[in-house]
Amino acid sequence: MIKTWRAALTALTAIAFATPAALAEPASFFQVEGVEYDPAVTVFEDHAGYEIGERVVGYEDLLGYVRYLAQASDRLIVNEIGRSHQGRPILKFTITSPENHARLDEIRAAHLARLRGDAPADAAPIVVWINYGVHGAETSSMDAAIPFLHHFAAARGEEIEETLANTVILATVTHNPDGHARRIDHVERFSSRVPVTDPAHEIHNLWGLARVNHYGFDLNRQWLLLTQPEAVAITTAWQSWKPMVTGDYHEMGHNSPYYFHPGVETRRNPLINVRARELTYEIARRHAAFMDSEARLYATQEVFDNFYIGKGSTYPQLSGSLGILFEAGAARGGQIMSEHGLVTNADNVRTQFRTALTTVQGALDIRDDLIAFQRDFFAENARQAARANAQAWVFTAPGDPERARRFVRLLRTHDIEVYAAARDIRASRGAYRAGESFIVPARQLQHRLIRGIFERFTEFEENVFYDVSGWTLPLAYNLQYDALPGGMFSPLPLGDLAEGAFQSAPAPDRAPYGYVFDWSHTFAPRALNRVLEAGLMARAAREPFTLVTTQGDREFGRGSVFVPLARQDQTPSQIHALMETIAREDGVPVAAAATGLTRNIGRDLGAWTVFRTLTAPKVVIAFDDGISWNDAGEMWWTLDHQHEMAVLLVPASRLARLDWTNYTHLILPGGNPSMDDATKDILSRWVRSGGTVIGARQGAQWAERRLLDIEAPEPARPENDSPLRLDFNQMQVRDAEHILAGAIFETDLDVTHPIGWGYGARKLPVNRNTAFTLTRPDDPFATPVQYAQNPLLSGYASRHRLEEIAGTPAVTVRRQGRGSVILFADNPVFRATYPGTERLLMNAIFFSSVMDGSRGLYEDEAELN
Template identity: 30%
Template sequence: MFRQISRLMFATVYSVAVALVAPAFAQNQDDFAFWPGATYDASIPTLQSIAGHENGERITKPEDVVAYFQALEAVAPDRIKVWEYARTWQGRPLIYAAISSPENIARLDDVRTGVAALADPRATNRAEADRLISSLPGSTWIAYGVHGNEISSTDAAIMTAYHLLAAQNDERVQKIMNETIVFIDPMQNPDGRARFIHNFETSEGLEPQASRLAAERNEPWPNGRTNHYLFDMNRDWFALTQPETVGRIRILREWMPLVFVDAHEMGSDSTYYFAPEAVPYNPHLAADQRASLELFGRNNARWFDRFGFDYFTREVFDAFYPGYGASWPSYYGAIAMTYEQASARGLKARRNTGEEFHYRDTVRQHFVTSLSTAEVTADNSEKFLREFYSYRVSAIEEGRTENVRSFIFPATRDAAGARKIASLLTTQGAEVIQANAAFQACGASYDAGAYIINLNQPSKRLLRTLLDENIEIEQGFLEEQERLRSKNLPDQIYDVTAWSLAQMFNVEMDACGSLVIAGDFSPFDPTASEGGLTNPDASVAFLVNWGERPAARLLALALRRGLTVYSSDLPFTLAEGEMQFNAGALIFKREDNPDNLPAILEEIVGETGAEVIGVSDSWATSGPNFGSFNVVKMPAPRVAIAWDMPTNPYSAGNTRYVIERQFDYPVTAIRMSQLGSRYLDNFDVLVLPAAWGDYTQEVGAAGAERIKDWVDRGGVLIGAAGALRFMANPEVGLLSSRRENAAKENGVAAPGDDATVEGKIIEDEQGFLNAVEPKTESPDPSAGVMVKAVVDSDHWLAAGVAPELNVLVRGGDIYTPVDLNTGTNVARFAGANELVVGGHLWEQTRDQLAYKPFVIAEPRGAGQVIAFTQDPTVRAYLDGLNLIYMNAIFRGAAHATPPR
């Protein structure tokens, strides 16, 4: 808990002062009420008293949101407690509040302990569970504003807290307060909200504008949806890449609320959406969870009918992908839902029907569903508590009896990747053990260090959801998607269909039909130290094997600290074959580095967990010696990334995050308008992230020539996904690969340029279908499917990379292989029958994608052009692709030959 009264007073004075000089945007609220007929306790602070405006009159700033909840706690500490649970990248606090009766607030610690006991049926028998169920309050957690430009929910959070504490004639409030605890996370993305408000206030004029063309309602790139690193944090719940998400998971595990709502906004032309969700449902959801969604939907509908609000259910928003805020809580046993409000994207909006609505209207509807949700929890507290306990009981039983009863990560090539998965699962509440000695399970032998996850635990459904190679989609749903596709209509797959952590990290995992019990095991400790420096007194060099994330981080930090590093393009062995090193192994020669090299490396090892080996003899019994032309010096590349439209902000932010935060190497973001500048010579590597559209028009002919000249003189150009539409454009000429149209089995040739074409007789229905089929189009896009790529290990870009990679394919862009005279297809997709690893891919797209390139490397003059046909850094959760991407940056710079 935190109270900063002096800061509160400052925020209050500051906000009021700002309100006095702000444009006169206040909307007439004389005939408007959030809850008609409500009367409020005057001792509870209003938003006006803190921020200088009424709720719904302005968009409340992040600092005022925090100040308001602090003010509520200062006045009513017996009914509301406020805590900070994390800080954003930009240093803003993330807070949550618990609101309940004085009796429940006084026993919060006991409630937390009781819920933890109920969550583990192995320690809490049925009789004790019944006692807890009869004594514990229910709990509703409402999370607002994970997307910063979905503005109304945060002000609805303020109104909900105010109403629960101040309403004097709402009979539901007393029951909600007595029977439940309402947790409010008012602002999940304050950095994005601040960005939106800044853009809005910069553009607003004398009065609010409803036009969809108004600048105040059209955000500049990258808009406020995302956080500082431009992540969609509603996709980050199991990947846990962002501090906001990590903090949120921690507090949810602490309280395990029974009901979880993630409050969003959608397009202005829509109405309001609430549960039940659309199909497909994830098969690991329990039947009673799905059934309970109906209770909330019907109660929301009852209130919406009373107030005359429009709504819809069971469309668009599904519950299949587990990385949503409305999905992840389901897998500890909560009833989780998404609410979506048509957004004003400002203070006023006009639908395409001509109807106008105000920001306060959107705040009100989120406020109504917030109260309605808490009301359902209050009416069903004991039922939901009982179902929560049963969920945990049945999870354990399923883990004992289903065909898959354990997962094992062997201590193999990528131990760091397996360790990170173990850490991710532990952070999310799963129990992971590690072998202290070799053991046998399911007919296989495993070495010490392997990670074991037995499924007879309460987190079983989460584990199956995150680790199964494939999550089955309902057959009827897939058949309907094929029907829609046959008519050239959009499919209804909302997000990716594959996300197995083992696949995304490209690590080996075995599914076992038995529980692993016999052996010497200890609970996995994610805080235990890793790596080390062997033989620090070595006289010749220090070596680091290549192939895992710690080595790549060590390289980045070593270059930043000015060390001289070499790397071998080929594997080699020392000490009569006893010491084996992969292609890409790093070499720190004593003679080229400071005398205190061992101390510097020891410090970097502590930060990265890498393994460093000192040697006093450089004689190689196989492979190149240290002075070979196959051993290259690794420069410290100056890396730039394209920023601004038409760059896809997700791709730009995710890529920058991977380089900067996962590998500790700085990146300079440069505006698209500056790509043609002569100052591009200040950089060695230029990253073109995926694009919304095509870079060609934005870069222009002169800019394209400037980039080509820069590459010719030794620059390294790295492009991903949509950026290849620019690079592979024949008029640009940076890449010899070409984007393909869809391959058609029965297609008719395009008619060409003539004004008339030959007449044809259509004899049957198949002839009609052939006639209406588009003559040229892109392959059918995929929402997201995991496929296999095969790596050419002879190329320097593949140094240390596994022979096969798992790639998330999204969209419909497919590119031709390059010929050997031009470049190298460093990684190409597998054949059609072996291609799909997880998820759903259209058959025609699968057949056309087979054997096409994933990674292309083309030398150009003194530089390099490296192309990834799919985005390797998407959502920063494809850790299995990180090494080849770091190779593109660091080894790409090492294999360019600019004048030094």
């Protein structure tokens, strides 16, 4: 076939790097033995101009080829289901016979009816999902889409026709296109004419940045959390079909053999059906048979768990699907030497392709069992809902309707029905007002997923977790929520089906004196940033007050922002236009102040002891040099994506070179920051002259040791105890007792402190996945957030860790000269899924200048009385 000029140019470029040692493989290497392929369907090397393994498969080459296959074959249809942060498409391929394509909507409807028990077993083909490319650094999990889609486009014969007639296969290419592109750039940057297989070579070192998406999020933790557009696209498409089997393709360390599920038997979420594991093992026999036929190393039923329900191989299991994890030992630079020989990407691609075929074939082989399992799964959901103590869940977010609506949007993406409360409800945790509250009935198709989201789990069969153990999302969102017991309502007071769309606030009146907005709204920080970036003066309230507005009296809490008309460089009309933007685009209600007098003695709008002037923050986020890109990315996403704030990203090693007079805040995320004494000295001087350091997790530890000169205490050791001796095979389980894999803890929040402004209740759920504790400041007012005495709300923490953490600081605020050091024991924006504690970070940024230190000497609590 005559190549296009682009393919020819690509081929010439490849020659520059190709050598006799390069392990390129022709298309025949990936094709199934004994299967005839249609020569009219062009193979990859003839389309792209190079073979898999000859060089890194470029993103445009991958997309160009798979789109070509959809044009060349009537068995494949491609749809763009979303876009990444950088605007790259996420593609979903539907693979089935032409006859099935002609009635695809009918087949989907019949499949969904069948799983509900409303259609016979033979109403539709079986439905299989193959998920390629969730981690950008995992080469073969993306490139395997090439032979997989070519096989179904070009294979001939009775067997392939029967497979296509009896299945609908859905395949994603790629789940994480931004990470994929970053990997390509890295590999091409370090490519050499002579391939280097030494694992120490930089070409193989691309795990962190290339694994994740644009903002540093691990998308394989996003199936439940849905803060990233890639995850929303994938989960929406998945839920629209509810496939019967889901294959999720990954890579791990290059010394590892190939792995496939089922995972460790004792590490299973209690909501997952045991039968799912049995059927997964039946399909695993097909993978094993292929691997055995070529005497390949492989493992199953070890290391990997099925507990956290937000991973691609576990999430499906709460929606009636089998979830199967596949992991290949990575050859990220193309080929790498491992302890069991040379590992090549081309060989990994072939294995990932062939186990996708055994997944499809295994599903066909146990078709009747799969259909029965899925029907029984959802029938059991109905039975569980009928027996459940809770007939529904009700939730609200007082003072912050956007946070409640965001939660509604998450639930709806999971195909969970949510209704507006038709009337006021009173339950154990308080009142739920109609118009502000939502109800999730327990009796619906996604009952088990609803339980996974709302229920709290603190006891487990085995305390070893591959990921976070506690994900009770209403706690993460800091929602007021309750289980409504059976018999409490008949029927439930359900209003309209809710979608949770963002809602603008009404446009404010023109103010004769100034404008005020409350700090409790999700996007109040975004609104304040607009004001400060516009060069306007804004003042924050240190105390609650009652404002006389153009529409009557209105209550405002601490942190509320007052924007006067006086002493501004902009006209009243310009200020009013900005307030209209805030109401429209941020959804923040803005009140027009009719007078500077309030209804509170000593709290008028001009009172300097009550209203403090704020300055525009100029924020630096440190990354690299030991700092976790995940943690840094979560901070970046929160400020940039959520609150539209300009953020300076700087490697930790370059911090000393900045002109710090231009910046107000430095965020040190988790990880292991590596900064020299010169950097420490520069930062210390900057803080004393008015700067603010915000440290989270290990960033807080670094700040305690280096900026505050606080030495970590040595762990207490019991005296005169005989040495402990344990059997070696207990080590993994016993080690887990000393690790916090991620749980939700209760804290006590001082709502009068600027860190607590915008909150209505003192009890605040927080994420906790570090074991260290912050040192308590001498200043009794400098610990605005403290862990409760019995802190565990959801997830696992050993008794030893609970005793260590109970009553210790969760957040400390220390004044250093004119500046502040604000430390978080953990990440307040963990995986961008803690809207409840996100405000702590925003308060630390916007209100650090008003966090005064005490001037008294308090030797004991009695002196405070």
